[in-house]
Amino acid sequence: MKYRRLGNTGLEVSTLGFGGSSLGSVFHEIDENEGIRTVHVAIDHGINLIDTAPFYGLTKAETVLGKALREIPREKYLLATKVARYGYKEKDFDFSAERVTRSVDESLARLGIDYIDFIQVHDMEFGSIEQILNETIPALRKVQAQGKARFVGITCLPTKLYRQVMDRIDVDQVQSYCHYCLNDTSLTDLLPYFKEKGVAVFNSAPLAMRLLSDEGPPDWHPAPAELKQKSAEAAAFCRERGASLGKLALQFSVANPDIPTNIVGSANPKRILQNIREIEEPLDQELLTSVMEILKPVHNLTWPSGRAENN
Amino acid sequence: MRIDAHHHFWRYNPEEYDWIDESMSVIRRDFLPEHLKTEIESAGIGGVISVQARQSLTETAALIDFARQYDFIKAAVGWVPLTLPDVANDLERLANEPKLRGVRHVLQGEPDELYILRDDFNAGVRALKQFNLVYDILIFERHLPQTITFVDGHPSQVFVLDHIAKPRIKEAAFEPWNRNIRELAKRGNVFCKVSGMVTEAEWSNWSREHLKRYFDTVLEAFGPKRLMFGSDWPVCLVACGYKHWVKTVEYFAEQLSADEQQQLFGETAIKAYNLKTKSVR
Numbered sequence: 001m002k003y004r005r006l007g008n009t010g011l012e013v014s015t016l017g018f019g020g021s022s023l024g025s026v027f028h029e030i031d032e033n034e035g036i037r038t039v040h041v042a043i044d045h046g047i048n049l050i051d052t053a054p055f056y057g058l059t060k061a062e063t064v065l066g067k068a069l070r071e072i073p074r075e076k077y078l079l080a081t082k083v084a085r086y087g088y089k090e091k092d093f094d095f096s097a098e099r100v101t102r103s104v105d106e107s108l109a110r111l112g113i114d115y116i117d118f119i120q121v122h123d124m125e126f127g128s129i130e131q132i133l134n135e136t137i138p139a140l141r142k143v144q145a146q147g148k149a150r151f152v153g154i155t156c157l158p159t160k161l162y163r164q165v166m167d168r169i170d171v172d173q174v175q176s177y178c179h180y181c182l183n184d185t186s187l188t189d190l191l192p193y194f195k196e197k198g199v200a201v202f203n204s205a206p207l208a209m210r211l212l213s214d215e216g217p218p219d220w221h222p223a224p225a226e227l228k229q230k231s232a233e234a235a236a237f238c239r240e241r242g243a244s245l246g247k248l249a250l251q252f253s254v255a256n257p258d259i260p261t262n263i264v265g266s267a268n269p270k271r272i273l274q275n276i277r278e279i280e281e282p283l284d285q286e287l288l289t290s291v292m293e294i295l296k297p298v299h300n301l302t303w304p305s306g307r308a309e310n311n
Numbered sequence: 312m313r314i315d316a317h318h319h320f321w322r323y324n325p326e327e328y329d330w331i332d333e334s335m336s337v338i339r340r341d342f343l344p345e346h347l348k349t350e351i352e353s354a355g356i357g358g359v360i361s362v363q364a365r366q367s368l369t370e371t372a373a374l375i376d377f378a379r380q381y382d383f384i385k386a387a388v389g390w391v392p393l394t395l396p397d398v399a400n401d402l403e404r405l406a407n408e409p410k411l412r413g414v415r416h417v418l419q420g421e422p423d424e425l426y427i428l429r430d431d432f433n434a435g436v437r438a439l440k441q442f443n444l445v446y447d448i449l450i451f452e453r454h455l456p457q458t459i460t461f462v463d464g465h466p467s468q469v470f471v472l473d474h475i476a477k478p479r480i481k482e483a484a485f486e487p488w489n490r491n492i493r494e495l496a497k498r499g500n501v502f503c504k505v506s507g508m509v510t511e512a513e514w515s516n517w518s519r520e521h522l523k524r525y526f527d528t529v530l531e532a533f534g535p536k537r538l539m540f541g542s543d544w545p546v547c548l549v550a551c552g553y554k555h556w557v558k559t560v561e562y563f564a565e566q567l568s569a570d571e572q573q574q575l576f577g578e579t580a581i582k583a584y585n586l587k588t589k590s591v592r
Contacts, residue, residue, distance in 0.1 A: 041367060
């Protein structure tokens with residue numbers, strides 16, 4: 001495992017981070033044990049960043065993660081969680097100071113830890129940017145001052161929001177998803193800005209939420225049909241050559257030295273081990289060129305998320 | 312006291328022990344200290360060394376837990392993430408566990424045939440010395456050449472070679488295992504476990520005679536002072552009962568003096584792993 005400097009935080013982060021959302025979909029005891037083992041395997045093999053949220057599995061992910069972390073020395077991992085999103089609908093968001101402050105305490109209790117390393121505003125595009133600037137982030141700064149969190153961050157899909165927020169208020173960390181992967185590298189344009197601001201950058205979903213997996217995306221995947229079509233073509237192209245699109249996608253994201261960490265989720269210990277192995281193998285440049293060519297017509301094609309004004 | 316220098320414990324589940332395939336169905340169940348206790352008592356063995364089967368710190372913690380609870384468990388060989396830069400912190404956390412005497416990585420399962428020569432892995436092995444931990448080498452015979460290079464890079468580290476480096480007994484192959492293991496044995500910091508042999512032979516149709524020349528080779532190469540008995544229970548059960556294996560090694564050892572037999576069946580293990588157990592004469 002390789003480690004990179006994480007903005008101005010003074011921390012070193014593994015190039016692969018563990019995404020805890022999959023732990024939210026475990027409903028049986030056997031699955032739960034498997035989920036717990038996945039966390040242990042990830043940490044035992046050098047992953048030192050775990051990202052979760054109360055939204056994932058509607059608190060289930062944090063609860064299972066808490067069980068997994070019980071036996072792990074606290075200094076072995078950086079824990080990132082989120083506030084403000086608690087369900088699937090617009091009404092399930094609450095960016096108020098009161099709610100997000102309480103949310104941190106709830107997360108700490110579920111996770112069974114004394115402090116969170118990164119507390120992030122979850123999916124900002126579903127809220128009012130004014131409220132986030134005036135209420136949510138200041139509330140999280142208070143949480144930070146109380147020692148319950150070390151750094152304050154923001155997350156969203158529409159890349160334009162990062163400048164809108166960071167031009168007006170300081171944050172320590174950002175988490176972008178689906179914008180630095182084989183089909184979409186729009187995050188690249190923001191990297192100089194992030195560097196100047198000294199923020200820690202988490203790149204999530206290097207497989208674009210399984211769009212770039214060998215099995216293909218799940219039914220709920222929000223990508224436009226055209227993008228799904230081209231991704232499927234890329235997957236077939238790799239398969240025909242005995243290669244794996246998922247592996248290439250992971251290697252591609254991890255190869256960028258300006259992106260400190262790439263978060264992938266799984267509740268399967270073998271899958272995480274496989275990912276760790278894959279990033280140690282050399283990237284096939286020729287395959288990469290061909291796949292990028294296939295995906296060229298849909299490059300940087302994304303989808304709307306949240307409020308219309310935020311897209 | 313006679314020592315079994317190599318065995319495993321597990322609470323079986325098909326996910327974590329996926330290498331236990333259909334052909335090994337006899338070991339698809341739990342193997343815990345109470346099961347082993349009965350076995351060793353019937354075979355005149357007084358103490359054991361428990362070796363990791365899973366690659367996790369959870370496994371190391373579980374083995375240490377068993378060793379705390381059962382006096383007959385004299386030591387544990389655990390797993391730590393040797394390739395990680397902060398492995399010394401993990402070793403530091405384990406430093407006050409008196410029964411953790413060594414670590415092992417399942418090298419034989421690594422797709423990279425030259426894993427043993429990786430820089431990060433070697434950096435991890437270098438960290439073991441200050442914690443007085445033995446490194447157990449688990450390889451197939453085809454890995455012996457790179458293992459010799461590896462060992463030469465760590466002249467003051469104590470190594471224990473597991474399962475006589477797994478020669479291809481089933482195929483009655485002798486070279487290059489014979490040549491390579493004799494070369495490795497020239498390094499005085501390498502000990503060798505007489506274990507895991509039946510598993511490399513034909514399980515339902517092996518005999519002492521199939522194994523004897525392999526035993527005689529390691530005896531000659533390492534000598535009884537660097538050779539130790541191990542059962543590899545419960546894995547051995549696919550081919551051989553516990554007591555049956557003890558008897559088999561006793562038969563091989565008939566050519567040795569009483570003192571040398573003591574070394575093979577305990578003193579070498581006590582010395583290599585620096586056990587707190589006294590040998591009973």
